[in-house]
Amino acid sequence: MVRLEPGPGIVLWRERLDRAAQTALVAAVRALVAEAPFYRPQMPKSGAPFSVEETNFGPLGWLSEPGGYRYGATHPVTGKPWPAMPPALLALWQAVADYPHEPECCLVNLYRGEARMGLHQDRDEEALEAPVVSLSLGDNARFRIGGTTRKGPTQSFLLQSGDVLRFGGPARLAFHGIDKVVAGSSTLIPGGGRINLTLRRVTRPAA
Ligand SMILES: O=C(O)CCC(=O)C(=O)O
Structure with a gap:
């Protein structure tokens, strides 16, 4: 496993999860998706559909709706609470987050076809002192990250299956996104595509 620091506050662990761990996690994600299916969120105001499909695990899910962005405890289509996060993701957070409290949201992004972010x-x-921890599974993706202003300089690098990215501290509010996914570059996910699991602490823990 190689640990890189592409910029202040940004750490990238190449292939932090080996193929067996990735396969096990994909199976766990697929089982949870049977309970909390992927759906296509809508952009605030315009209501335009995302190219990415999403679902969430954990006590809070991140939602994008015509009314705005918010965290909520239930799936917008089924009305049910989000399923608990797989233990392997909690263990990953504990290993890499350098933050003493549990994550509350695992946003699951599914990229297929021309999907991008x-x-x-x-x-x-609220808890901006906690980093964002993000795991890539499946097809390779070109990830772009800049500074805290939209128009500032950016850098990009390829995220591959098993890679883990953490951005926090000076990079916690960095602009970031996915330029494109290289379809067919991995055989990990049945049906193809890329799954990104983004872990975040949402509320500030009680003192
Ligand atoms: O898919 C990725 O690697 C990035 C996901 C992301 O930026 C987000 O969900 O906020």
Whole structure:
């Protein structure tokens, strides 16, 4: 496993999860998706559909709706609470987050076809002192990250299956996104595509 620091506050562990761990996690994710199916969120205001499909695990799920972004405890289609996070993800957070409290949201992004994610900040959380930890599974993706202003310089690098990225501290509010996914570059996910699991602490823990 190689540990890289592409910028202040950004750490990238190449192939932090080996193939067996990735396969086990994909099976766990698929079982949970049977309970909390992928759906296509809508952009605030315009209501335009995302190219990415999403679901969530954990006590809080991140939602994008015509009314805005928010965290909520239930799936917007089924109305049921989000399923608990797989233990392997909690263990990953404990190993890499360098933060003493559990994550509350695992946002699951499914990229198929031309799906991508525009540059954005993760800023709907109260606990901005906690980092964002993100795991890539399946097809390779070109990830772009810049600074805390939309128009500033950016860098990009390929995220491959098993890679884990953490951004926090000076990079916690960095603009980031996915330029493109290289279809067919991995055989990990049945049906193809890329799954990204993004772990975040949402609320500030009681003192
Ligand atoms: O798919 C990725 O690697 C990035 C996902 C992301 O930026 C997000 O969900 O906020």
